[in-house]
């Protein structure tokens with residue numbers, strides 16, 4: 908397993924629909940992403956999210972997402988460094 912950062916970008920007008928889609932699936936999330944920390948700057952005017960997950964590939968990481976989130980996301984492999 909490797910670490911991936913799921914990076915989502917969406918337009919302000921897509922934000923509410925994205926949140927509603929999450930509300931509908933939140934109890935059925937893939938166990939691999941359930942409980943992950945979801946960094947969301949939307950309330951502060953930047954419409955995006957960043958979610959670190961463990962996966963064996965970027966495709967697998969994206970596969971953890973629900974369709975509305977996956978549509979606006981990409982996953983990049985990262986390493987973590989303590990600074």
Ligand SMILES: [Zn+2]
Pocket residue numbers: 917918919921922949953954955
């Ligand atoms: Zn947003």
